[in-house]
Amino acid sequence: MKKLTEKHVEELYTFTRQHYVEHYDVQTELVDHLANDIEQIWKNKPQLSFEKARDISFKKFGVFGFMGVVEEKQKQLGKKYRKILWKYIKEWFAFPKILTVISTFLFFYYFLQLNIGIYIIGSSLFLLAIIDLYFVNKLKKEFDKRTRTNGKKWMLEEMIFNVASFGGVMVAANLPQILTYIERVPSKIESIIIATMITLAIIYSYVTLSIIPKKSEKLLQKHYPEYKLISS
Structure with missing residues (x-):
């Protein structure tokens, strides 16, 4: 089964920052979630590129992307x-x-x-x-x-x-x-x-x-x- 490399993980951190997640702790939680989900996607569709598998995983967050996760984290830490x-x-x-x-x-x-x-x-x-x-x-x-x-x-x-x-x-x-x-x-x-x-x-x-x-x-x-x- 395909596995994520360290480069992929770094790219996921960059991806979360590009989608307005500025706090490292929230980025880490999202990266862990995306990484696990991407590897699950690869189990069924190993032919997919990293970018396509990432985008499929990201779409599961809905129209507002990571904003819901950020807001929930703010409530928890508040x-x-x-x-x-x-x-x-x-x-x-x-x-x-x-x-x-x-x-x-x-x-x-x-x-x-x-x-x-x-x-x-x-x-x-x-x-x-x-x-x-x-x-x-x-x-x-x-x-x-x-x-x-x-x-x-x-x-x-x-x-x-x-x-x-x-x-x-x-x-x-x-x-x-x-x-x-x-x-x-x-x-x-x-x-x-x-x-x-x-x-x-x-x-x-x-x-x-x-x-x-x-x-x-x-x-x-x-x-x-x-x-x-x-x-x-």
Whole structure:
């Protein structure tokens, strides 16, 4: 029976890239699938060329080609990323980190009750927005450098760096908006809600922009056993 050569496999990687599959992990899954299917096709029709057998296999993906596979992979890894995010956020609600969370909440709650509080809160939120945007820019540069160095892009890696950056921008952009709701000294209930929102935004920013990216190597090697070999 005809077998695929290493050259054929490389051509399949090129084929997936030409059909808008940019992440190496998704390319690998598709190449494995195509390779197995092509060899099955050759069992019945050994006279077919590699290109014709490949095209027959590709047509089985339907009108939209590989897009369905890419979208399904995004959903799977999106779910995995949210689990990772939730894991590290939960740590802040256990001792001793919970003390930092309570202190942050009380800080904002206290100043919300003062007439000059809006200035203190405004300065704090502006500073937090600047810090968020700094880390967003830092992560973008790091991701671009990693992609250039490895020559490959992994979907989970992109989520860790780019999705975190997007979240950081959203948090930074919306923190100052809170000030528009503070035209007077808010009631205790309003202060609790606002202080809680700010505290959660700070935790989210810190986890997505600092903690998870620092653990990216470990997370990627755990999810992709081949990541260490390829990236080293």
